[in-house]
Amino acid sequence: MAITTALCTSFKVEILKGVHNFTAAGDQYKLALYTSSASLGAATTAYASTNEASGTNYTAKGAFLTSITPVASGTTALVDFADLTFSNVTITARGSLIYGEAISGDPSVCALDFGGDKTSTAGDFTIQFPTADASNAIIRIA
């Protein structure tokens, strides 16, 4: 079992099929937290509850992401999300999955490895997204 940071292969195919719409008023995307027992990576195709993290004040299927309208930076297209905070939670997670909540089948976008277990006890658990530029943004098409 492992979590590997990767864009899901199924997501790449679904882009070409016009399944995803990252504009703010488009498909709504969520981020769900997973334990170290989860298997997430390029082969992940959809949200699943297996080995999803659980704890006080964390709701299954995670939370919605905001500020997701795609933009261009030079010749690179990119998507950015606002940092996401799970407030007043007691939880341990090793990684996460971004997926389309409003799309039939909850198709996955990308898996994110935290590099180790991260724990919050009656506190804030904040996912900080990278700088929204052509070299670092969370999702880039170069």
Add this chain to the structure above:
Amino acid sequence: MAFFEAPKLEVGNVLVATTNNKGHDPEFWAQTIADRIVSVGGNCHPVIAQQAEEFKESVRATALHYIKEAIKSDRTTLTAEFERQGHKDMADIIRSL
């Protein structure tokens, strides 16, 4: 001979920040605001980079000040509401934070 660079779909890396028995400090949010507003590229001219870093510090300091002011305002609202509803002990706890 022509060379073509293949299109690439890439994913960035996230950071995770956690706290125990409290929320993030105002300093954390001020730094996050500055980092989100001002990004200094590694390839820009040193003089430009220095100016950008100074601007970023100004953004951080300004954000920190007003975050603290917003917290004070919110606590004023909370203590007033607790006292209005007869919970002076809870108002005192909020006031002491």
